[in-house]
Amino acid sequence: MNSRDVSAGRRGDGELTEEMEVFREFLRDRGYRVTKEREAIADSILRNRDHFDVDELYLSLRSRLTISKASIYRAIPLLIESGLLAEVYLENGHMHYERVYGREHHSHLRCLKCRRIFEFSAPELAAVEKRISRLEGFKSEGHKFEIWGVCAACQAEKA
Ligand SMILES: [Zn+2]
Ligand SMILES: [Zn+2]
Incomplete structure (x- = not known):
């Protein structure tokens, strides 16, 4: 069997908005605040089509806003629970993640x-x-x- 790209292709901002709305609704349902920081972390993850770890996410976010690694670590379980993000593999003690919402299981x-x-x-x-x-x-x-x-x-x- 050949490996192939099973992702849904490049997504428009419309779909990104839908995922962001799923996240906002999840936060509201659980009584968490919808903060600019949580939205920025979610936005960065949703734009990322690769498999990434917290260090990579931190570097890409840090160039745009003041953020700590700790707040990323706190946001990740929320993104997983909301069904937008999944753990993929562990390498040298670093978990790598990917966005999964609307994507085929692979x-x-x-x-x-x-x-x-x-x-x-x-x-x-x-x-x-x-x-x-x-x-x-x-x-x-x-x-x-x-x-x-x-x-x-x-x-x-x-x-
Ligand atoms: Zn190789
Ligand atoms: Zn994958």
Whole structure:
């Protein structure tokens, strides 16, 4: 199976607004304040189509506003709970995230040499999730599947 881009393509600002509204509604429902800072963090995440960690997010935000890493760390669980963001993989103790709202479920290949992340979609994994869950009497809510190793380009490179 070939890895391919399973993202929904470049999104217009209209869709970004929809996601931002989902986040605002989530905050209001939970009794959290809709602050400019939380909105700025959400906006930056929603514009990011890659897999990123807090350090990268912090660098991109810091150029535009005064913000602390701690406030980003506090906003992330809210973004995850609201369904806009998901944890993807852990590398050197740093969790990497990606935006998931409105996107097709997908899995990842991670190159240990160049650190690139490739996305792929494999419907048979959903069947495995169902089968194992049924077997174990488990009520599943999702699954994660990751392949790590060396990508084709890195293999082609001479050491
Ligand atoms: Zn590679
Ligand atoms: Zn991904």
